[in-house]
Amino acid sequence: MKHTSKNLWKLPVLVCLLGIAACEERADVVPVDADTKPVEVSLCFGFADDSKNEESQWLAVETRAAAFDVKRLRKPVTRGVPAVPDKLYNLEILQYDRDGNYKAGNSYGTVELGTHLDVTLNVMNDCQLLVVARGNKDAVKTLVGKNLEDTESTKGVKSMDIDASIINQIDPSTADAIDAMPYVLHLEHVNVVTGTDGKAVIQSPEGSYDTRLLLKRLAARLTVNWNYTVSGYELKQVLLQSVPLNYTLVPTADSNGTYPSILDQFHTVEIDMSKGNSYSCWIPANVRGESPAANSDLQRTKANAPKGSSFLNFVAVNTTDSKKKLDYRVYIGGKTSSDFSLNNNTEYSYAVSFSHTGIPTNDKRVIYIDPVPASENNDNPVPTANCFMVAPGGGFCFDPLAYQSDGTEKTNETLKGWCQQQGGGIVKVKLLWQTKEDGDIGEPVMGIVNSAEDHTNIVDIKRTDGTAVGQNPVTDKGQCRIYCRVAPGTTGGSGVIAAYDSSDNILWSWHVWVTDYHPDATGNVDVQEPLTKRKLKFRMATIRINGR
Structure with missing residues (x-):
């Protein structure tokens, strides 16, 4: 040797x-x-x-169909x-x-x-x-x-x-x-x-x-400036979405040359709008490649963008009805409309100008949100379970204090006992958490709530006697229905809805799987008592709900 x-x-x-x-x-x-x-x-x-870039470049086509313009800037430094x-x-x-x-x-x-x-x-x-x-x-x-x-x-x-x-x-x-x-x-x-x-x-x-x-x-640099002048709407939120969480010295690219893997960690950055209408930050490389379908800036849409591409969300709220919103999506990266890559050692500087009249229905980069309560047009009662399956866009309702055993509906005595303790029973329901379509990237599969406190467009509760649940808490089987409706157009994921008492304690929660999977209609799985299920969590009775 x-x-x-x-x-x-x-x-x-x-x-x-x-x-x-x-x-x-x-x-x-x-x-x-x-x-x-x-x-x-x-x-x-x-x-x-x-x-x-060697010169300024318009990334949005200036046509009447465009709700906003995005300009890639190269200013003298x-x-x-x-x-x-x-x-x-x-x-x-x-x-x-x-x-x-x-x-x-x-x-x-x-x-x-x-x-x-x-x-x-x-x-x-x-x-x-x-x-x-x-x-x-x-x-x-x-x-x-x-x-x-x-x-x-x-x-x-x-x-x-x-x-x-x-x-x-x-x-x-x-x-x-x-x-x-x-x-x-x-x-x-x-x-x-x-x-x-x-x-x-x-x-x-x-x-x-x-x-x-x-x-x-190692890092890319992002700078964005915006100007919002749409009558009847006020810009309330700016989000930087699908940003890789970690930097990598030597990235591992897939067979198409893209990285990081969509299985890696991504996160969302909520931009502090109180500091003005501009924002700058360092971001890791996010090389997603090109999409020939995005042959103009009007085509830089979710449907055409490679999975995992980074983008800015601008959310504007109607000044007379805060539940109505306009959600604008601006994909960042690249020098052409078909390029969605964010490379290291690169400056990305954008000026975004919003100016349109009415609802921009012809611009697919904009989503008009006009939510309805989950209880509206939702006559789809299902047997109560700890876990539900629903197709994207589907809705269902159930009695939270009931469960089925051997084909017989019984009272959930455990939940009933908690409802009768201090706190006074169920007074509201909310979305506890949800995933995006692919873990950290994609759309929220349950939907976008009306506000931090108002989740009624996703999950709602109504008493069967028509009285207000806030003044007349639910304490027993047959007194109410919980209604749930999930967002349409997603590829699936999961979330949890929960029932609360007047002290904001969670009394019970239900897991909702959003999926197009169709399980067998029959089975021989033992359904245990609710208390046993909550302790052991060995099995869950799962109900399939068709989208309606």
Whole structure:
């Protein structure tokens, strides 16, 4: 077995902010020989410029059908502070084989620009190099010794936790704040070889190379300004939807080149409108690719957008009837109408202008919400169960204090007992929680409630004697019906509705599965007493409800 040191090369690296082009004339490359004596190679690091459009571009077609216009901006930037770090903070250079196994690497701390470094690498064909400036606040922990993929005992680079809170706090207008931003360069296919002139080079598999190695900012930057001038409506809410929760140094793309996986964590950001009509933030890359169906900006709709695409929701409320709303959707990312990708090291700046008359029925990017109570036109009584199944757009009603056993309706004595204790019985019902269509992304499957306190468009309760449930709480079987109606047009998910007493205590809850699945109409599953079910939760009696 050869000595390990014979397979290593010391490579001093010239680090500079402005990359200098490599010499145009280079000696031919000698095939890799592990016994060749060490030689030196000179490289030059720099920072890649922010990617921007070369000119302003309209992302919305100005026609009468358009309810709003979205303009992608590229304004001249006047900076009082540096746009990139003044040094390479916590620089690390790492080498992996083709399969992502760690081979060599080192941490160099804070490196002044122009400093020469001795870098130890293995001579190797088709290997990977990862260069990371981790920032001056350790948003990224050290990578030395870690494989790209996870092992049984150690997280790999691809799944390492990155402190997004440090990145989110970076204010580009504050001097030196950008020094906390991580920058990364991942070279997936390189050869570490030596030339006939005795100098080592880092070469692409095709034989070309360039000593300018440009690190890219880990985050994308989003800026949006809006102006809402629609008569009869007031803008009440702005949401940034389907945003990846975590940053990734080395993303794992699927066969179509998209990442992150829609099974990863996404979240929604509620924008504070009290700070004015503009918003800026750092966001992780969300590369979703292109959709040919979105051949104009009027076609940048949910139906045409790739699943998991990030978008802005603008919600306006009718000034005379707060239950009526206009929900505008603005997909972000890309330079063309068909492109939905958010890339790192890229600035995305938008100006959104809303100006239309009446309900924009011809613009599919806008949803008009005019909810009706869940109890209205909902004559679909079903046997009471702990769990219900309903198709998208379906509705049902049930007696909360009843349950079925051997074909006989019985009183839920457990719930009845709780209703007769302090709190005085059921006085209201609400939506407790719900999922989106694909976990963290997509539409809420139960629907959008009227307000924080008014959920009657999704779940409502009515006494059978016509009296108000708030003044006459429900305490026994046969006194009321709970009505539920779920949103149409979703692909399915689940939610929970709950009954409350006058002290806001939850007395009972019911799980609602929104799905087109059709189970068998018969079965031989034992239905236990309600108290036993609540304690053990081994089984649930499930009722199928057809959408109506």
